[in-house]
Amino acid sequence: MRIRTAVALVVVLSALGSATAVGLTTSSTELTERWISDTPRDTRVNHHGIGTGPDGVVVAPVSRVGGAENMAPNDCALVRLAPDTGAVRWRAGVAPANCTTHALTKPAIATADGTRSETVFAASTERALHAWDVTTGQERWRVPLSTYGYGQPALFERDGKAPAVVVSDIGGEVSFVANQSVRWRHDLDASTWASPIVADVDGRPGREILVGTNQHTTALTPEGEVAWQSAGAGEYVALGPPGDGSRLVIVSRTSAIEALDGASGRSVWTQNVSGSAAIESVTTDGPVPTLYAGLSDGRVLALDARTGERRWLTRLDDADQVITPPPAVGDLNGDSTTQVVAVTSTGLVTVLDGETGSVRASYSRDVPIYTAATVADVTGDGVDELFIRYGDGRVVALEYR
């Protein structure tokens, strides 16, 4: 071989070798399975989220499709899972006659002193809000609802007392439950999928209860009176950043994301989107408070939550008919930065850089995901854990490292 050929060959092979080394070592972070729960069902449409609480509480609603044959007592059940192995601690079943895909909402976990989980709350197709003992799974009490609930109940913390529970049913009736009894009900008379949100949004003393429906977004007082009601639908609702005294309330619906003034409900900004947008999380720890939205075509959109201006747009999946539930946020690796966790109905879980939208790691099963990831520090180590609700009933705990 001539020298010139040898030199050319060395150059080419060195370049290719370097590219190989860089390429295979660039993806230094990955999402790996910690465990998968042994809670399968003969369906792929489980889509109600996982509830978490301090001291290692992970509770998932697991359901079959209504009308299935040979329905057993625990086919639709709330299942508490061990945070380190995914083993089943207890099951609290819904009556087989009421067992459907929507049998149980995402549960809310109340604590005794802020650090110790005590009670699990969820609404069910038994037309009730239930309270279960977090340790044993025994039902403590229930209050009736007009119909079944869809969104996760919200906790209304009260000084020195057990928290009240705010629950909305699918028909839009909001119930305020304290001391095991209903204090008031308010019927919004519209389909309600979003979870109620309890927060001070008007800048005045006291908290409001935000409820989004397919007709309006409504702020209720703790007494059940309407503080304000927006003109547009709020199929998803998220708390925005603080504004001038009040706090922004951000809602989304088909074709639009809109920020409302928390004091008056008037529109502050609107961002049009193609299809629908699913929202849940706003980060305020970075240089720009950012809202993350899952679009109905497999993309995640990040907006400046104060102005509605686009920060980045990332396509997660190019398959057809991709549902992108609301992205969740958290610090998954303890580096004090925010990661965004987005999921799609193609079974894909993706960790995105919150500032740039670049993909940091991904994980996938050939099973659909129809609800947002749950990101929470259930072990108290300062690092958030990641739980995924797959459509086949299984819960997957992932580790980002």
Add this chain to the structure above:
Amino acid sequence: MTSEDERSPWRPQLQTTLGHCLGALALLPPLVGQASAHGVGPSSFEAPLPLPYLLVGAGATVALTAVGLGLLGSVPEGSRRLTRLDGRWPTRGATALRLGFLALVVAVIVQGLFGRQVAAENLATVAVWPLWIKGFALVAVVSGSPWRLLSPARTLYRVLSAVEGRPLGARALPAWVGSWPAVAGFACLVSVENLTAATREPATTAGLVAGYLALVLAGGVVFGPDWFRRADPFEVFYRLLGRVSVLSIEVAGAPAGRRPVPECAGGRGAGESGARADGGLAEDRSTSAALLPPVRRLDRVDIAVRPPWRGAARPVAGSGLATLVVTAVYAVSFDGFVETPTYQTLLFAVRNATGLGPMAGLVVFVAGLVSALAIFALIATFTGYLAGLSRPSLAIAPTLVPIAAAYEVAHTYTYVGANLGRLPALVGGAVIDPLWWLGIPGFWASQVVLLVAGHLVGVLAAHAVLSRRTDRSGTVLAHLPLVGLMVGYTMISLWIVSLPVVG
């Protein structure tokens, strides 16, 4: 087929038999109704007939075709020329294509390493897995392998040989190596594709492409073009798929008298050498003219049509190629199977039984592959015993290529189309959906038609193989084990593609 005149190599009685079978299948699309708008339709639908009826009907179609062939005798294998091109233009076009594709591969590596790490937006992940790996497979099935023309390793090899002033690679690749490097590479490819996140990671994809190029190029520099023909998994795989292409491109003017190729000792019969680029877009030596003087230029290129079973009725030259055929059939089936709830049930049964966690997927994959190879070996041995074939696996394996090709097309054509439509978005344009007209029922019906057609071509190829060695009654008898395999696999394939979509 109705427009075929007397020059057609397809005999009228065979047309009648196949016509009845394929005609019934052709009714499926209208039966399942108009395609819904792509992307907004339901994800499942009611099949026009119960799934068990469809499976049995399709299996019976395959079995009856084999019976009909037994009664009719031999199958035609002639070809008919469509057109003849002046050799200058294909030569110039080939050089442009080679250099253009090499430039694209360089762009893939650069953007994969340094571009935004988003799979759906990065050239590396959009181009490599859907368009290169799957897209060229579709091209190979339709018009023969494009890889000898486009292979970036071959192009780099030509450039280096031009610098050297003579072809590089003086050492002969040992005969015992066969095509096993390609088999190993193909097994790695399908494992990475099915069991890792590499398809979603641009940088990893770029690293794999660069590593592949380095390995294949280095081997080519040592062993010469034989290395590319026998060790490059893409070249070997696409060449196998090209056996079923109905287009045949024949080159005149290329030098004759090439060095024997041990693994592909079938010579012209294996589509490896000679002036005819059997199942390929261009002949090897002639198209190197632009970079490696002195080489005779092409005089002409003939484009012909041929029956798709002709190439599948020629034996492969080594057990490596037979293994690769079975692996290809298995891999594409496994790719479809993982999307079914049944796979999840099986996977978790293995996970729970073994405690292997995520590694259980690899165990299921490997166990399935070993089972597939064992079943094939058993069927081939039995068939060989009945037909008196000395190395039956080499004769029988290519008759499975039509099944692999059909499954490959059925499983990936929408994937390829969707990613083709994404290319404009990478340069600032809008995403185009070339399959906007195709709904779920239409997609499923196309899969059914393709799979059954693939198995029918496989039956025809097997009949052609066996009828050369036995009389009519002997052919029918020897064909029985393979027909049983084909019928079973037809039903399994249709079941796999139907599970995710048929309600």
